[in-house]
Amino acid sequence: MADYDEDIPADEKVAIASDFVMNAPPGEFNEVFNDVRVLLNDDALLKEGAAEAFVNYNEESFTPAQLDDDSKVLITKHGRQSDGRYIDPKTKQVFKFDHLRKEVSDLEAAAGAGAHEELRAAVETEAETYVKDHYHTGTTSVYDTDAGIVVCVEDHKYQPRNFWNGRWRSEWTVSPDGQVIGKLYVHVHYYEDGNVQLRSSKEITDTIKVDDATSAAKALFKIVLAAENEYQTAISENYNTMSETTFKALRRALPITRSKVDWNKILSYKIGKELKK
Incomplete structure (x- = not known):
């Protein structure tokens, strides 16, 4: 049996810390990071070794970044530039993003538009x-990529006072020949007197005509609306x-006496008489 007092190599510590960070529930990155920081007890090792995990977490979560009072952009792999900065495809700006503080800095004009800007x-x-009509506080970014x-x-929606947080993400890709691939993700964490997480995803495929930009865009969001409503x-x-079958199967149908309590006659029981006093 391994000695529990044996030192764990630095690279293994980093791998464990990165795994914790990557699995942080929605809205709870800071809490997980602070806990990992205490466990590792080496800030330099954590920031240097787990830096890639911070980047991957924000990109996979589609973390919203505030550019100014009126503009938000999502932090995704599609917007990451070769120098590590990100682009806002709407305002045509590139910027640095602090993956720990979730802050934007050094905004500059981007160098031109993509090949399929129309x-x-x-x-x-x-x-x-679509996002304005169907989401409470949704954010969208649309990229022109090689794919x-x-x-x-x-x-x-984060409700830490009520012990739950949740996030919805969707990603839709339209290829140059009109192939549509959609990916939907839901992640919810409920932690009052327990710890339950829901992770669900679905992939959709379809086709549209891309001869006219406006018509193609409208056709795409007919698919999006139908697929997301169905999901x-x-x-x-x-x-x-589940509430009618699975959850009921997790508890006894009858108490251990094998007799149901007749709640209509509760006052005839001794405890009922005591409660009546």
Whole structure:
């Protein structure tokens, strides 16, 4: 058996810390980071060794970044530049992003638009309308990439006082030949008197015509609306089923006496009489 007092190598410590960070629930990155920081007890090693995990967490979470009072952009792999900065495809600005403090700095004008800017802009217009109509505080960024036009959407609701946090993400890619691939993700954490997480995802494929930018954008969001409505309905129906079957199977149908309590006659029982006094 391994000696529990044996020192763990630095690279193994970093790997463990990075794994904790990457699995931080929505809205709880700071709490996980602070706990890992205490456990590791080596700030220099944590910041240097786990820096890539901080980047990956923010990119995979589609973390919203505030550019100014009116503009937000998502931090995603699609927006990362070769020098590590990120681009806001709407305002055509590049910037540095502090992955620990979640702060933007050094905004500069980007060098020109992509090869499919007309289609990207048309999709962005439809995306912003869609997000405004269907999400409470959603943010979207639309990129012109080598794979095609990529739409990223993020919305979240953090309720730490009620012991739950949740995030919705969706990513839609339209290839130059009109192939559509959608990926939907839901992550919810509930932790009052327990610790329960829901992770759910779904992939959708379809096709549209891309001859006209405006028509293509509208066709794309017809697909998005139908797919996301269907996915949300399926999740709701699944939980209704679970409440009637799975959850009930986790507890006794009858108490250990094998007799149900007749609550209508509770006052005839001794405890009922005592409660009546």
